[in-house]
Amino acid sequence: MCVEEVVGIARLTEKQKKIQEYLKTAWELSDRSIARILGVSHSTVGLVRQEMKKSGQFDHLCNDDSEWMNHPYIQANKGLLETLNPRGLRAIKRLDVLDYMMTHPQIKSPCVAQAYLEREKRQKRKDARVVLNINDVDIRVADVRQVGQFDWIRDNSVDLCICDPPWGKSSPVVCEGISKVAATKLRDGGSLLVLVGGSYLPDVITALSSDKRLRYHWLLTCKLPQGSPASVSWLKVQSKVRLVLWFVKGKYIGDIVADYIDRPTSDNTTDKSHHEWGAPEELVSELIRRFTDPGDTIADFTVGGGTTAVSSVLLGRRFLGTDIDAEAIKTTMRRVRRLFGYTK
Ligand SMILES: C[S@@+](CC[C@H](N)C(=O)[O-])C[C@H]1O[C@@H](n2cnc3c(N)ncnc32)[C@H](O)[C@@H]1O
Structure with missing residues (x-):
């Protein structure tokens, strides 16, 4: 099934395709936030979102557990979401990344926080003391x-x-x-x-x-x-x-x-x-x-x-x-x- 059929819009414009791609990564953001990031109107974002919902193909996005949106770091840095690319958005949805950014305020990028976190975890695994018999x-x-x-x-x-x-x-x-x-x-x-x-x-x-x-x-x-x-x-x-x-x-x-x-x-x-x-x-x-x-x-x-x-x-x-x-x-x-x- 092609993208056009999925959203139920006869033919997606380039702009609508861009919005759909963005929604796939950042469903939780409001229409207005996405509109500001992409430089489009919020009603167009709303329309694409509605069509995606109707198609049933994106139920996994609609049901997304958005616990991360209530994380204190997000609450204190709401503007950050609008500056992130899809990779950054994926990283910031991880609660451990958000915790890390809370405790390391000098790190402003979720991708960098994720990389540090992975490195620390790897090091911990390597340093673990295991007592064998x-x-x-x-x-x-x-x-x-x-x-x-x-x-x-x-x-x-x-x-x-x-x-x-x-x-x-x-x-x-x-x-x-x-x-x-x-x-x-x-x-x-x-x-x-x-x-x-x-x-x-x-x-x-x-x-x-x-x-x-x-x-x-x-x-x-x-x-x-x-x-x-x-x-x-x-x-x-x-x-x-x-x-x-x-x-x-x-x-x-x-x-x-x-x-x-x-x-x-x-x-x-x-x-x-x-x-x-x-x-x-x-x-x-x-x-x-x-x-x-x-x-x-x-x-x-x-x-x-x-x-x-x-x-x-x-x-x-x-x-x-x-x-x-x-x-x-x-x-x-x-x-x-x-x-x-x-x-x-
Ligand atoms: C190069 S030595 C291993 C030396 C070992 N790395 C060490 O540091 O002491 C090769 C070993 O393979 C074993 N071997 C040869 N054929 C084998 C087979 N079909 N099944 C299991 N072990 C075999 C030999 O008995 C020999 O101990």
């Missing part, structure tokens, strides 16, 4: 190629998956499993980060894309610790950065993420003492900080010596982990239990 960590032996072995993890419940699969020829097969399990367990909008080597990258990307619920998002790079550049002699490459493939289930709605991680900086952060292929702890911690908030749930399906598990717990995130190797699981469990004060 051992039941917030679950680590088991499982083969990521067998999705049936992951029934104990609730579908759509994981906020972030971080995996560091083997980098050799077996990598694509393991990554195919990771793709399927991550796609099933991640919540909508959740991310899968996979630490990868360069040698089999095209096959690894294909394998990780094999479950269509996941989509490639970006490639992150991270500076490796001093003194630890890995040589790939058969390709004559000395690797000084760690590559991290970023996939998303659905649409990513998190914070902006820089794709170069200038950490770790210290020499001792590639921890090989717990696993032959232990990942750099500072990198893993940094990824966790950037992609999750305290209290979120992280999963690693190739947990190895437990870098992700330890970093998650230290940062107040719940953790679910698996590995095909029972010895690796024992090591990881030992490390995690120690964090909670257990001696065995």
Whole structure:
């Protein structure tokens, strides 16, 4: 149905269309206020409003809860409404934005107040202190190629998956499993980060894309610790950065993420003492900080010596982990239990 039919006016003039658009955002304003803002007559505004009401298509606007109109800030600053564009009007209808403007009188724009408010809320989520216990960590032996072995993890419940699969020829097969399990367990909008080597990258990307619920998002790079550049002699490459493939289930709605991680900086952060292929702890911690908030749930399906598990717990995130190797699981469990004060 076209706009003309909706309002029941045979043919809307440009002026009437403009009024209708404005009413869609600011139904609560009086005809006279809108007339003043748009430089038209209030009777024309009234006519367009009547026709919109009659059409029944805009009932959601007529029934709009206009609690915000009675907010003390609006009562004290009535003239402000006439200076706002549609974006500002949308922002000012939020009661938390109005409260914020009350307590921060130097801020005159609802859009600016909304941006500050969102930033403060984000910061609060990041700074929240979450006290975990051992039941917030679950680590088991499982083969990521067998999705049936992951029934104990609730579908759509994981906020972030971080995996560091083997980098050799077996990598694509393991990554195919990771793709399927991550796609099933991640919540909508959740991310899968996979630490990868360069040698089999095209096959690894294909394998990780094999479950269509996941989509490639970006490639992150991270500076490796001093003194630890890995040589790939058969390709004559000395690797000084760690590559991290970023996939998303659905649409990513998190914070902006820089794709170069200038950490770790210290020499001792590639921890090989717990696993032959232990990942750099500072990198893993940094990824966790950037992609999750305290209290979120992280999963690693190739947990190895437990870098992700330890970093998650230290940062107040719940953790679910698996590995095909029972010895690796024992090591990881030992490390995690120690964090909670257990001696065995
Ligand atoms: C590079 S290591 C992980 C190291 C770990 N990030 C750490 O910091 O200690 C790769 C791990 O993947 C595990 N793995 C290999 N194939 C697997 C499979 N099909 N299912 C689950 N884990 C697997 C290996 O046992 C190994 O522990």
